[in-house]
Amino acid sequence: MLFDLKFFKNLKLLHIITKKHFRGEKIGHRKSPQRGASIEFAEYKDYTPGDDLRFIDWNLYGRLETLYIKKFHNEEELTVSVLLDTSDSMNFGKPAKFDHARKLAAAISYIAMQHQDTARVYSFARGLDAATENGFRPGHIHRIMGFLENRVSKGQSTNFEETVTHFILKNRRPGVVFILTDAMFGTDLAVGLKKLFHRRFEVNLVHILAPEEITPDLAGLVELSDIEDSSKVTLQINKQALTIYEEVLKETIDELRKTLIGMRMRYQQSITSTPFESTMLDLFSNMHHRS
């Protein structure tokens, strides 16, 4: 069982905070800079002919004999998109990175729906999975869980740029995007992220890594087989090779982090061996701090 009651119970206190305001399609629980029809008072404004008479504050007219119109805050929903990497590389590790990512996706979706936001879960490998492109509406949490429960990683290598292009076509209105991936795309990733940046999406990249990727338990002459493209590399792995590997991994992560920061995006590393709750807390506390 991937998701249980305890899983949801721990998520109730969390909610998604964005750095900027996104206009929602529908009314939600998220305060908008736009004035609207919520019950929360925002300000007064002088009456001008044409204003809706229902919003004249008659009590104030009685005291001041001047007509003022009461303005209320508008409350909109937030569109939270979760891009779940289902490429073969996500199958790596024990537990598999994909399982970890599914939990994160479910948690993020659940938190969004708890706050009347729209959660859309997309799975992608070579491209965006057509079965998920419509997203899920509030109240559809069981469908999301079912969807994630049954999702399997596909045997395709990732084409992130194509995925993003497809995603943007489906989401004209910007919102918050959580990309749950192991970021094994090479240069594709930066191009895709740049597109999201230009479309003003607030991107949170959760970099999912298995402990075996951080410190590989390999030694001697090893033929390394890429589980995505089946390419093979033979290498004598020794202390020096492992040191260089760790250096390259660190440089790669640093470069990714730098790219993300340059585009005012957030980077969160999540290692599958760490407890899921702490990953969530890290992810959301970082969002609070940065906002």
Place this chain on the structure above:
Amino acid sequence: MMPDFLNPGFFWALGLLLPVFVLYFIKSRPRHAAVSSNIIWRIVISRLKPNSFFQRFQNSLFLILQLLAVTWAVFAMTRPLLNGGVGLTRLIIIDASASMQAVDVLPSRWEAARARARDLIKTWNGRTGLLVLTDRLRSVVSPVEDGNLVRGALDRLSPTHAATPSPERVLRMIRDLEGLGADELFLLTDTIDLKIPPDFLPQTAMSVEIFGTKSGNVAIVGAETIWNPAAGSIGGNLFVRNTNAETVEVEIRIACSGTSALPLKIKLAGDTRIAVPLPPLIPPATFTLSVPDASNISKADDCWYLSDPGLRPRVAIDAPAGSILYRLRRALPLVEFLSLTDNPDAASDSAAVISIGPGPAEARDRPSAAFFPGNSGDPGVAPGEIISWEEEHPLLAFTNWDVIPGEALRPFSDISGLSLVDAVGGTLVSEMLDTRGDRHFPHVSIAFDPDHPAFRGEMFLPVLLFNLVEYLLQNDFPRLWYPVGHPGMAALWHGRPPETAGFHSPPGKPGSRLAINLQAPSEAILTPAPAKPPNLAQKVGRRVKDQAGSPWQAILSIAFVCVLFEWYLYLRRY
């Protein structure tokens, strides 16, 4: 310089390198491992430069260490002696007897033994001593560090016609070398079959190395000659021995002045010794065997020489007319015997005096022998310095003292405890050594009557008299030929007598020419003896010394360090 190895057989263990190779390459087939992506690993490879020399070396480090560990371990097991015997002493005894001139081993047994001796000198870093074995054991170079010195002395050596002593005597002579404290002793010989006792020189590893493969030989092994002073000629027999199993045709060529003797042709049956009668010959004469090479591997014993040495020593006899002592004139024609009765002054210029009863006063100044007949009233010989003989006294050799009749005896009851021979409760022969300047000579007293009728027909008395004259004359006793190594020649040549057969003139005696022969039947037998490695006690003793001088523990430690280093690398995944 290549080190010596105590256990060179362990070099076969280097074959273990092959399985190490095979196992390594079987084991080093790449292990398959799935990774999420090869992107990072490709960057690692580009940085690692796996084809660089250092990387290749590093990748082969396990194999190199394994090979090194095996190699060092095997090297340690072979127990190398890197110092090559530093601080130890090696003695090399090379047999220079006549049999070593046999050519069954090319170029000859002698040269093969000498080449081996050179090797032994070359491969040794300790002290080396060189001795040569002829009829005795003679030190050529005392143990020294300088191998060149020993090699030089070895090069100057040449084979002789001497006969090797009996194996027992050789063993005794070698035992006398114990004081040199040799750690190794090599006896390079051909026919000496030593029966080495188990406790023989336990501190010295003694190896007997044999040079020789065949034994077929024909040799002149002796002669029986009669000198006719009136005619000045020699007659007699020549003894020839065939050690081949088959019959051999032999020709004896005679080189002799004034004789036209044809070559003697004889057929010698297998493994026989025959006497070849000689025609009357006027010395000097040389006899040479001519035998097919296939049946005669040594030519050193194929010649025989005879000569009148030109020495005429004079012996004075003080005895009543008709005494048996005067018969010495016929028995020993090369010696001049004068009667003091006929010529009272003969004692003053004679080389020795033999008397019945106390001799003349001149007898005190030269070697003398006095017979004291039994039942006379003369007192016994006064006690003097009695020579203690380590071996049998020359006078006692070949004599059967049991035949002396009791009535002929005159026991020396007053020289108790100083006897040479004890018989019937008294002394038969006693001897006093006198010294004049640097010359020593004996005064022999014999306690019986030589003219007693009981001695007639007994060989005892002629043998005793011959021995007595030879003993008194010592170096001046004349012979028609001398065997190589005869002790009488030592004085003639002032301690360095010739060791090769032929005619030789002693220094200071220009008119004299001595015939020297290889008169040794033992040297005609060329059957190679079995080689003898050091016995168990010697091996153990030597092993203890060698192991103390072998750095095998240090080498094994290096192998162990290689293993540990490999283990360390494995643990830290190097």
